[in-house]
Amino acid sequence: MLILTRLPVLYLGFIAFFNCYFSFGQGNSASAFEKKTHFITGIGGSYVNVIDEGISPLLYNGIGGAVILGHFQEKGKSINTFSAKFDFNNPSSSISNAEMYTYRLEGHYQRYWKLESQEKKHLVIRPGIDVSAKWALRQHLSFTNNSQHIETRFSAAPSLMIVFPFKLWNREFELGSFTSVPFLTYATRPLFASTRFSASVNKEEVEFFDYVKEGKIISLGSYFKWSAQYYLYYSLKNGNGLRLDYFWSYESYKALNPIKTGEHSIMISTFFKI
């Protein structure tokens, strides 16, 4: 039983080690972070707080796991990152003791511009944009006809990156942070008292795109999201790298059924040079 309960932890540890082993195992070449392209794979743990009043007024919170895949490209004047992150959590309510499963798929495109005036400084600041798409399913385990709630978001946000490269024990590190607040978001939610979407009414077979049709364009005032990411990047001599990230976001949507979420995750990622 002890081994069974520790299996997820052992699995995460194995995957992390597996990723690290291969990133360390590549040939030695000079390290230079600029003008590089990397394939990102990462895994980690996550924690969510959710109050979805379409489901319940109660706060649900709980832990889970996350995986991330991405593509990182650093050019002379910009940094571009595509990433897709899948997150599963099992939050519960301490008041009702009910549980839910949450499944979240989030994609980001981030572009940061290198400013000549900044790049030679010890602390580098880069302005940018963060375009994201999110699909989330919350499944309440004690409900019947309204057990599954789906929502989607498409956001565009100005973003800011701050980077602090440093050397420690003769090795190259980089400490950094991104933060963004969307100014425009397209959101879809189920009908007011149902899990059906308006686009799927009168359709026998519900298609994926029914969940993203007939949404609302929302902005600050009815929608607020603040996300931040902090990382420590360790650059390897062979051009690969390891990154430890902490993601955090808070989201509040004042719809007919208001929703507030707080999401955290700690991820370890490998940056394979391609």
Add this chain to the structure above:
Amino acid sequence: MKLKHIIILLIISLAFASCERLFMKEDPEPENAEIFDHLWKTVDEKYSFFIDKNIDWDSARDVFRPKALNARNSIELFNTLADMLFILEDGHVNISAGIDLSRNWDWFLKYPSNFNFDVIERNYLIPSQDYQISGPIHNTIIDSVGYMYYESFSDNVSTSLMDYLVLKFLINEREGSFEINSLKGPVAGLIIDVRNNGGGSISNAFTIANRFADEKIKVAEWFYKIGPEHDAFSQAEKKHLKFEGDEEYKFNKPIVVLVNRSSYSSANFFASMMSFLPNVTIMGDQTGGGGGLPINNELPNGWRYRFSSTRTLDANGNNIEFGVKPDIFIELDSTDYANGKDKMIEEAINFIKNQ
């Protein structure tokens, strides 16, 4: 903006990050007023039958809110909330706490039961050589008429199971006859008994009804609640029946659906849908109703509740929340029970054989 300002901003950002719980508070011991107001408001905005039932929900608040605020313990609060929900006269409305489950069962308790499974089992099922329990469906052949008893739409049925049952009723090897789909065949018709079936999954209702349908036929319209106003509903979602199953074995013979006041929710909807098929007759007592799809929610103290959130009109525009009237009304009495007879089954057999 100077660099030091940006750094200060980022430090503040770092300091406030992860502090979302400041904005996501919940009270571990909510006041009675908060619990009452949440229940009243959610039902006010999402319950679907205020207009159909002419319910004055505002006056319910005026009557029950003071009682809820004065409740001295959770039992008194629970009973007050249950009393308020009782005026919705809806079997799909419950409040559930560890101490009790509120319910309004007037939809069947006010009427004769018109059903006794013991009588059916001892006098019709067990004595029959054709008796099988196929998945959740008790079935046999009584006096050359097929009989199916389905106790709960919560028990899943499949099209292949329905194919098997139809095949059983159309080809009776014991009789040595393989004539299909003819009154000369082994069964003259079929009785589908959904008495005391309190409902369950609506998809099972469609699975069975589609097996006896033919061309696509509209049977109902659903309306979803789309806003807090009592009359805020979506456009009609049209519901259809269309044959699904083995095309070689369509059942075109007379079908009688037996119902009583305890045929509720999905069973009510099933009877309504079947009534639009040309070879179907509804017999027995009026169904109990339950035409809204119930949804669940929770109160700030963790109690769970549910209520109807949709309206259903049949293809003729009748609101099935109030039940489906039978084509032929039949009531059982104690003499029937004493004689081991189910008058509804007997009348259904006679009706089918006289077609």
